[in-house]
Amino acid sequence: MTPLQVSLALVIDGGRFFVQRRDPAARRFPGLWEFPGGKAEPGETPREALLRELREELDWEPAAVAPLPTVTYTYPGLRVVFSVFACAGPGSPATHLGWARLTRAQVAALPMPEANRNLLPLLDRAEQELRKISAGAENWP
Numbered sequence: 756m757t758p759l760q761v762s763l764a765l766v767i768d769g770g771r772f773f774v775q776r777r778d779p780a781a782r783r784f785p786g787l788w789e790f791p792g793g794k795a796e797p798g799e800t801p802r803e804a805l806l807r808e809l810r811e812e813l814d815w816e817p818a819a820v821a822p823l824p825t826v827t828y829t830y831p832g833l834r835v836v837f838s839v840f841a842c843a844g845p846g847s848p849a850t851h852l853g854w855a856r857l858t859r860a861q862v863a864a865l866p867m868p869e870a871n872r873n874l875l876p877l878l879d880r881a882e883q884e885l886r887k888i889s890a891g892a893e894n895w896p
């Protein structure tokens with residue numbers, strides 16, 4: 756099974772994570788909550804796919820991006836490799852979907868696609884990793 760490469764953003768502001776609600780008419784996971792992101796196109800790196808999806812979905816560009824460990828999850832007939840990034844920056848993501856900025860505990864209580872249970876431990880690391888790059892790197896404003 757060739758895995759699907761998906762890039763996801765844990766967008767953090769004030770200790771809260773940005774989540775959006777899938778279209779209730781979507782074919783897969785209608786009405787469930789998810790992190791912004793999507794499938795990589797051929798030839799794209801995970802980071803390029805992330806930035807493109809954020810631009811397309813949210814009209815937003817993160818000022819800081821910290822890679823987190825990759826998570827693999829197998830749905831019936833579909834293996835997905837999630838490249839997860841902690842993201843932060845000024846400005847407000849804009850989406851026509853329902854959205855919210857929630858604490859980790861609130862995110863954990865949401866109806867989400869099954870794979871997202873395996874992403875929850877990364878929420879604890881996300882802020883820590885962003886702090887590291889803000890301490891050392893030039894990609895923080």
Ligand SMILES: Nc1nc2c([nH]c(=O)n2[C@@H]2O[C@H](COP(=O)(O)OP(=O)(O)OP(=O)(O)O)[C@@H](O)[C@H]2O)c(=O)[nH]1
Nearest residue numbers: 761763782783784789790791792793794835868870871
């Ligand atoms: N963006 C996003 N995708 C997720 C999450 N959790 C999860 O299992 N996925 C799955 O990862 C894939 C993301 O691809 P996508 O966002 O480009 O796809 P899509 O839902 O628009 O189209 P699809 O209906 O063909 O799956 C989907 O299969 C989606 O169901 C999540 O939190 N965020």
